[in-house]
Amino acid sequence: MTVRRTTTSNAIRSLASRWTVAVPLLAVVALVLSWGRSLPGFAVALVALCLAGAVLAAVHHAEVVAYRVGEPFGSLVLAVAVTVIEVALIVTLMIDGGVKSATLARDTVFAAVMITCNGILGLCLLVGALRSRIAVFNPEGTGAALATVATLATLTLVLPTFTTSRPGRQFSSAQLGFAAVASLILYGLFVAVQTVRHREYFLPVTQEGEVREEESHAALPSRRATGLSLVLLVVALIAVVGDAKAVSPTIESGVESAGLPQAVVGVVIALLVLLPETLAAVRAARRERVQTSLNLALGSAIASIGLTIPAIALATIWLSGPLVLGLDATHMVLLALTVVVGALTVAPGRATLLQGGVHLGIFTAFVFLAISP
Structure with a gap:
C-alpha cells in the first residue's frame, strides 16, 4: 500500500512538472502571436486562458525556488521578478498610450x-x-516593512500633490530624480535588512512566537531543478505581463464603453500582474506560514514603488507626455487609513478574523471608489 501511494504521488508530481513546463511555453507562444495585433473575441479568450495557466505555473516555480533558497529569499525572488516585469509593462503602455497614460504609473502603483x-x-x-x-507573525519584520511602504508611498505619491515647482500633481525634474534615488536607497536598505542584517525578523514563527524550523521531511529540489524552475518562473512572468498587455486593449475598450474612469485600467493591470503573488501568499497562509505571506505582500508593495518610480523617472528622458504621480484626496485618505490600520494590525504580532476582515473592507472600498469616484 505504501509503495502504491508513493508511486501515485511520484506520478502526480511528474505530471504536474510537465504541465508547469508546457504552459509557460504555450503562454509565450500566445504572446508572440498576439503581440501588436487587434484580437477578435475568441483570440482574447484563448490569450486569457494562457494568462491564467501562466499564473498558476509561476506560483509553482516560485514555490520550488523559495523552498530551495529558504525564507525570506524565496519571497524576495517572486516579488522582484513580478515587479521588474510590471515596470516593463507600465513603460510599454505609457509609450503607446500618449497623453491619456499620464496617470497610468500612479494608478498602477x-x-x-x-x-x-x-x-x-x-x-x-x-x-x-x-x-x-490566530494568525501569528513577527511584528519586528512586518512593522519595518509597513513603515517602508508608508515612507515610499508618501515620498512618491503624496508629495507631488503639494509641491509647487510644477503645475498639477507633478514633480519637477529635480524632485523626480530625488524621489527615484531615495526610493532605490530605501529599497536596497530594506533588502539588506531582510536578507542579511536581521533575517530572523522575516522568518515564519510558531503560535508561541518562536522561529519555525524549516520542514525537513521533504527533500530539497536539486540545483538543476531549481535552476530550471527559476528560468521557467521568469518565462511565466513574462508571459503573464505580455498576455496582460495583449488583452489590455479589450480591457480599455470595455472600461471606456462602460463609462468607467481611466484609473480602473490601472487597477485591472495590477490585479492581473499580482495574481501569482496572491496565490503564493494564500498557499503559504494555508500552511500556517503567515509571515511568508506578509513578506510577499509587503515586499511586493515595497518593490512596486522602489523599482517602478526610478524606472519611470529614467523613462521620462524619452517619454514626451506628462507624468502625474500625485494622488487625489480620496486616495490619500485610503492610503492614510491603510497605514494606520496596518500599524495597529502588525504591532501585536497576532491577528484574528477581524483584522483580516478590516483590511479586506478597505480594499473593497478602494475598488468601489475606483469604479464610482
Whole structure:
C-alpha cells in the first residue's frame, strides 16, 4: 500500500512538472502571436486562458525556488521578478498610450499598494486565522516593512500633490530624480535588512512566537531543478505581463464603453500582474506560514514603488507626455487609513478574523471608489 501511494504521488508530481513546463511555453507562444495585433473575441479568450495557466505555473516555480533558497529569499525572488516585469509593462503602455497614460504609473502603483497591503494581506490573515484561530507573525519584520511602504508611498505619491515647482500633481525634474534615488536607497536598505542584517525578523514563527524550523521531511529540489524552475518562473512572468498587455486593449475598450474612469485600467493591470503573488501568499497562509505571506505582500508593495518610480523617472528622458504621480484626496485618505490600520494590525504580532476582515473592507472600498469616484 505504501509503495502504491508513493508511486501515485511520484506520478502526480511528474505530471504536474510537465504541465508547469508546457504552459509557460504555450503562454509565450500566445504572446508572440498576439503581440501588436487587434484580437477578435475568441483570440482574447484563448490569450486569457494562457494568462491564467501562466499564473498558476509561476506560483509553482516560485514555490520550488523559495523552498530551495529558504525564507525570506524565496519571497524576495517572486516579488522582484513580478515587479521588474510590471515596470516593463507600465513603460510599454505609457509609450503607446500618449497623453491619456499620464496617470497610468500612479494608478498602477497605488493599486498595487492597496492590493498588497489590504487585499493580499487581509486575505492571508483571514486564511491564517481560519486555519489556526490566530494568525501569528513577527511584528519586528512586518512593522519595518509597513513603515517602508508608508515612507515610499508618501515620498512618491503624496508629495507631488503639494509641491509647487510644477503645475498639477507633478514633480519637477529635480524632485523626480530625488524621489527615484531615495526610493532605490530605501529599497536596497530594506533588502539588506531582510536578507542579511536581521533575517530572523522575516522568518515564519510558531503560535508561541518562536522561529519555525524549516520542514525537513521533504527533500530539497536539486540545483538543476531549481535552476530550471527559476528560468521557467521568469518565462511565466513574462508571459503573464505580455498576455496582460495583449488583452489590455479589450480591457480599455470595455472600461471606456462602460463609462468607467481611466484609473480602473490601472487597477485591472495590477490585479492581473499580482495574481501569482496572491496565490503564493494564500498557499503559504494555508500552511500556517503567515509571515511568508506578509513578506510577499509587503515586499511586493515595497518593490512596486522602489523599482517602478526610478524606472519611470529614467523613462521620462524619452517619454514626451506628462507624468502625474500625485494622488487625489480620496486616495490619500485610503492610503492614510491603510497605514494606520496596518500599524495597529502588525504591532501585536497576532491577528484574528477581524483584522483580516478590516483590511479586506478597505480594499473593497478602494475598488468601489475606483469604479464610482
